[in-house]
Amino acid sequence: MIEVDVKLKIGAFSLDIAFSNKANVTALFGRSGSGKSVTLNIIAGLMKPDSGYVRLDGEPLVDVEAGVFVPVSRRRIGLVFQESNLFPHLTVKQNLLYGRWFAPRGARRIDFDAVVETLGIGQLLSRPPARLSGGEKQRVAIGRALLSCPRLLLFDEPLASLDMERKLEIMPLIERIRDEFKVPIVYVSHAVEEVVRLAPCVVIIESGRVKFIGDPAIVLSRLESAPAEDRFELSSVLTARVDRESNGYGLTALKHPAGTIWLAGPAGPVGNEVRVVVKATDVVLSLARPEEISSRSLLSGTVANIKLDGPLATVEIELSENNYLLSMITKGALEELSLKPGSPVYALFKSAALDERSLGVRKVEEMTAPPAKADAGAAQAAFKDA
Numbered sequence: 371m372i373e374v375d376v377k378l379k380i381g382a383f384s385l386d387i388a389f390s391n392k393a394n395v396t397a398l399f400g401r402s403g404s405g406k407s408v409t410l411n412i413i414a415g416l417m418k419p420d421s422g423y424v425r426l427d428g429e430p431l432v433d434v435e436a437g438v439f440v441p442v443s444r445r446r447i448g449l450v451f452q453e454s455n456l457f458p459h460l461t462v463k464q465n466l467l468y469g470r471w472f473a474p475r476g477a478r479r480i481d482f483d484a485v486v487e488t489l490g491i492g493q494l495l496s497r498p499p500a501r502l503s504g505g506e507k508q509r510v511a512i513g514r515a516l517l518s519c520p521r522l523l524l525f526d527e528p529l530a531s532l533d534m535e536r537k538l539e540i541m542p543l544i545e546r547i548r549d550e551f552k553v554p555i556v557y558v559s560h561a562v563e564e565v566v567r568l569a570p571c572v573v574i575i576e577s578g579r580v581k582f583i584g585d586p587a588i589v590l591s592r593l594e595s596a597p598a599e600d601r602f603e604l605s606s607v608l609t610a611r612v613d614r615e616s617n618g619y620g621l622t623a624l625k626h627p628a629g630t631i632w633l634a635g636p637a638g639p640v641g642n643e644v645r646v647v648v649k650a651t652d653v654v655l656s657l658a659r660p661e662e663i664s665s666r667s668l669l670s671g672t673v674a675n676i677k678l679d680g681p682l683a684t685v686e687i688e689l690s691e692n693n694y695l696l697s698m699i700t701k702g703a704l705e706e707l708s709l710k711p712g713s714p715v716y717a718l719f720k721s722a723a724l725d726e727r728s729l730g731v732r733k734v735e736e737m738t739a740p741p742a743k744a745d746a747g748a749a750q751a752a753f754k755d756a
């Protein structure tokens with residue numbers, strides 16, 4: 371359990387953050403300059419708050435009023451930054467052992483070989499960091515942090531400097547650390563996909579304050595709590611179940627209470643619960659059920675709220691209880707459709723706009739039996755069902 375209640379003024383910026391969370395991963399999410407890294411630095415002990423406390427499992431790491439400040443070296447917190455910060459003069463193995471050196475003898479519960487195996491870095495042990503790719507460096511940095519047998523791992527945008535392929539390699543490793551090594555994590559990220567996949571709890575930070583805290587699937591999809599990102603970042607999270615494994619066209623039908631979502635790839639076995647991220651700019655609204663249209667996913671709902679911003683409008687659609695979808699359309703379209711709270715609407719988006727890779731189901735052959743006969747007739751029937 372992490373408890374944070376701190377205030378800090380640095381120059382013109384003032385931070386006043388309070389949250390507590392029992393979940394294994396807490397994501398800190400917010401736009402650039404909102405105070406995520408300062409919060410992380412206070413938890414790590416790299417910055418001292420003006421007032422307040424940080425507690426880990428009830429034990430204060432800092433408590434200004436009580437005069438407690440545990441120095442960084444004694445907090446037993448593992449840090450992983452955007453840049454791996456490996457020691458250039460040490461080999462991978464020496465970098466890893468350096469992390470281990472920080473773990474008190476009695477607390478070395480995390481096994482060197484298990485970490486090397488989990489992170490897939492066995493073949494890199496004798497190399498210097500200069501001979502590693504960006505993704506490999508990050509894996510070693512995660513290993514070094516893990517081998518210090520930390521009580522808490524802090525990740526500050528660990529995937530931000532990597533390309534999509536590398537991100538998709540490392541995300542499952544962070545999931546394994548979360549699930550197998552059971553070290554609690556505080557994870558700073560700008561990426562909705564990372565937050566949704568890794569964290570059951572997100573803290574939305576805006577201008578140094580906590581704006582909302584809760585399940586990312588709810589918090590990120592509501593107008594009142596969605597972070598004030600630029601419009602291309604605004605996304606909703608839909609929770610659905612695999613209804614049918616891939617049809618003849620390789621699409622997977624996901625059952626959502628408001629309709630069917632078609633995903634352009636695998637999503638695991640029938641019944642598997644998945645969360646898909648839909649960008650607000652990808653969602654089209656219609657008053658009538660559209661026919662003969664290329665968009666595959668069609669959900670029905672009711673307009674809950676509307677926020678105007680210059681020539682654009684963000685429409686929040688209630689799909690089912692605690693299930694919302696944001697759509698960004700033009701103000702002109704909003705007026706032409708006479709949309710207002712309570713209006714029934716259909717929301718459409720293209721399967722091609724959904725990134726099935728962020729679900730973490732990568733090997734089609736492992737998850738889905740090949741279709742007995744991928745004939746076009748069966749596939750078209752599947753489409754009609756949708």
Ligand SMILES: Nc1ncnc2c1ncn2[C@@H]1O[C@H](COP(=O)(O)OP(=O)(O)OP(=O)(O)O)[C@@H](O)[C@H]1O
Pocket residue numbers: 380381383400401402403404405406407408409
């Ligand atoms: N050491 C410092 N001295 C002065 N101001 C600082 C210092 N560190 C951070 N700030 C300021 O505090 C504010 C919050 O910075 P912070 O790095 O926490 O933002 P962030 O949310 O992590 O942003 P990003 O996503 O871009 O990393 C910014 O206005 C920043 O300029």
